[in-house]
Amino acid sequence: xxxxxxxxxxxxxxxxxxxxxxxxxxxxxxxxxxxxxxxxxxxxxxxxxxxxxxxxxxxxxxxxxxxxxxxxxxxxxxxxxxxxxxxxxxx
Amino acid sequence: xxxxxxxxxxxxxxxxxxxxxxxxxxxxxxxxxxxxxxxxxxxxxxxxxxxxxxxxxxxxxxxxxxxxxxxxxxxxxxxxxxxxxxxxxxxxxxxxxxxxxxxxxxxxxxxxxxxxxxxxxxxxxxxxxxxxxxxxxxxxxxxxxxxxxxxxxxxxxxxxxxxxxxxxxxxxxxxxxxxxxxxxxxxxxxxxxxxxxxxxxxxxxxxxxxxxxxxxxxxxxxxxxxxxxxxxxxxxxxxxxxxxxxxxxxxxxxxxxxxxxxxxxxxxxxxxxxxxxxxxxxxxxxxxxxxxxxxxxxxxxxxxxxxxxxxxxxxxxxxxxxxxxxxxxxxxxxxxxxxxxxxxxxxxxxxxxxxxxxxxxxxxxxxxxxxx
Numbered sequence: 001x002x003x004x005x006x007x008x009x010x011x012x013x014x015x016x017x018x019x020x021x022x023x024x025x026x027x028x029x030x031x032x033x034x035x036x037x038x039x040x041x042x043x044x045x046x047x048x049x050x051x052x053x054x055x056x057x058x059x060x061x062x063x064x065x066x067x068x069x070x071x072x073x074x075x076x077x078x079x080x081x082x083x084x085x086x087x088x089x090x091x
Numbered sequence: 092x093x094x095x096x097x098x099x100x101x102x103x104x105x106x107x108x109x110x111x112x113x114x115x116x117x118x119x120x121x122x123x124x125x126x127x128x129x130x131x132x133x134x135x136x137x138x139x140x141x142x143x144x145x146x147x148x149x150x151x152x153x154x155x156x157x158x159x160x161x162x163x164x165x166x167x168x169x170x171x172x173x174x175x176x177x178x179x180x181x182x183x184x185x186x187x188x189x190x191x192x193x194x195x196x197x198x199x200x201x202x203x204x205x206x207x208x209x210x211x212x213x214x215x216x217x218x219x220x221x222x223x224x225x226x227x228x229x230x231x232x233x234x235x236x237x238x239x240x241x242x243x244x245x246x247x248x249x250x251x252x253x254x255x256x257x258x259x260x261x262x263x264x265x266x267x268x269x270x271x272x273x274x275x276x277x278x279x280x281x282x283x284x285x286x287x288x289x290x291x292x293x294x295x296x297x298x299x300x301x302x303x304x305x306x307x308x309x310x311x312x313x314x315x316x317x318x319x320x321x322x323x324x325x326x327x328x329x330x331x332x333x334x335x336x337x338x339x340x341x342x343x344x345x346x347x348x349x350x351x352x353x354x355x356x357x358x359x360x361x362x363x364x365x366x367x368x369x370x371x372x373x374x375x376x377x378x379x380x381x382x383x384x385x386x387x388x389x390x391x392x393x394x395x396x397x398x399x400x401x402x403x404x405x406x407x408x409x410x411x412x413x414x415x416x417x418x419x420x421x422x423x424x425x426x427x428x429x430x431x432x433x434x435x436x437x438x439x440x441x442x443x444x445x446x447x448x449x450x451x452x453x454x455x456x457x458x459x460x461x462x463x
Contacts, residue, residue, distance in 0.1 A: 011297045012296045012297045012298075013296060014172050014175045014176060014179075014295065014296045015172070016168045016171070016172060016208060016209045017207075017209065018139065018142050018143070018161070018164060018168070018207075018209040019142050019146065019157070019160075019161040019164070021161070021165070023165070023168055023169060023172055025172040025173065025175065025176050027176060027179065027296060032169055032172055032173065034165075
């Protein structure tokens with residue numbers, strides 16, 4: 001994973017978005033992930049493939065926060081979402 | 092019966108949210124009636140529409156009420172997503188076995204008619220298979236570990252007179268396997284195999300599943316809203332209004348089915364009740380049919396499903412009248428009066444008086460006829 005690594009929503013997911021939250025069902029798992037707040041915002045940004053920096057830049061504008069605060073959160077979330085199978089690395 | 096209480100009016104306004112007929116003024120609910128309003132939204136499967144209405148300012152709620160509404164909606168969405176996961180597993184199994192199927196109602200409507208799938212909750216999965224594939228489909232579901240809720244009343248009944256069989260999996264999810272769309276005379280007159288030629292695709296988790304095309308989807312929404320339950324849920328009427336908004340509906344096909352499958356009273360009942368409850372205007376393309384008065388026999392047929400006659404064997408009686416030959420009528424009566432002991436045991440909880448209870452309805456009919 002580097003600055004140019006692109007992330008996108010995984011292909012075979014089932015999901016619903018409402019009231020600023022997202023529910024994601026990954027095939028082959030029994031549980032369903034519940035994304036709220038920054039996690040839901042990251043999910044929303046990944047409707048198109050983006051790098052971690054691109055996601056961070058967009059959330060900085062949305063939440064009016066500096067990149068030093070948002071960046072580490074975004075990186076941790078992307079890592080977690082990849083592990084859960086909700087998103088995948090494209091290149 | 093139209094509920095004209097303030098809560099009833101508010102719930103109906105939410106059922107119309109996002110349609111051309113939606114009220115201009117936002118829905119406001121006071122603190123005292125909020126609990127009843129919320130539980131009615133849940134019962135009528137309108138939480139998705141209510142959340143969307145609140146986000147658009149068409150439903151005025153406090154922060155606490157919005158949280159309650161979102162919590163309730165999350166519960167039904169979790170259920171729907173898990174059902175969709177099961178649906179994809181079933182789709183793979185049906186495809187591997189070479190059995191054609193069409194996804195009916197909830198998931199099909201949510202992903203094709205509604206602007207957002209979160210607007211349309213659903214509680215089970217309905218699949219239509221051809222009658223010739225019925226046995227193989229039941230066997231496949233059994234092989235996958237699903238249990239049929241109620242055994243067949245007598246061998247061969249399903250293919251001849253049945254509509255669907257409910258199967259349960261280990262998550263307690265219901266999968267209704269259909270071979271036709273409705274029980275009773277309309278189910279006998281419709282030709283569901285023809286509807287297999289009127290399908291389209293929808294995407295679910297990178298799978299393309301078959302659903303009815305927009306015209307057949309609307310026809311089925313009407314059948315379900317009119318005949319599905321004695322008092323159908325508001326979401327069923329919303330489905331009718333929602334499916335009517337598609338520009339791909341071929342109205343001449345609906346008129347053709349109405350004539351050939353004798354669906355006129357069903358379409359008339361569904362569209363008129365949708366207009367009464369939601370304020371959605373009946374389609375102009377059908378106005379000559381919808382404005383005509385129902386005949387007495389059409390009225391009787393609808394009442395057999397929608398009045399108290401439904402609970403007193405009304406559907407069975409009209410089925411009997413609609414069956415084409417004496418032989419099939421005799422087979423139907425024989426099954427109603429003398430179903431297998433397993434069926435009686437399962438359907439009644441196993442009391443000794445089960446057969447007597449079954450015979451009470453035809454005896455009541457016979458005595459009723461004599462006293463007239």
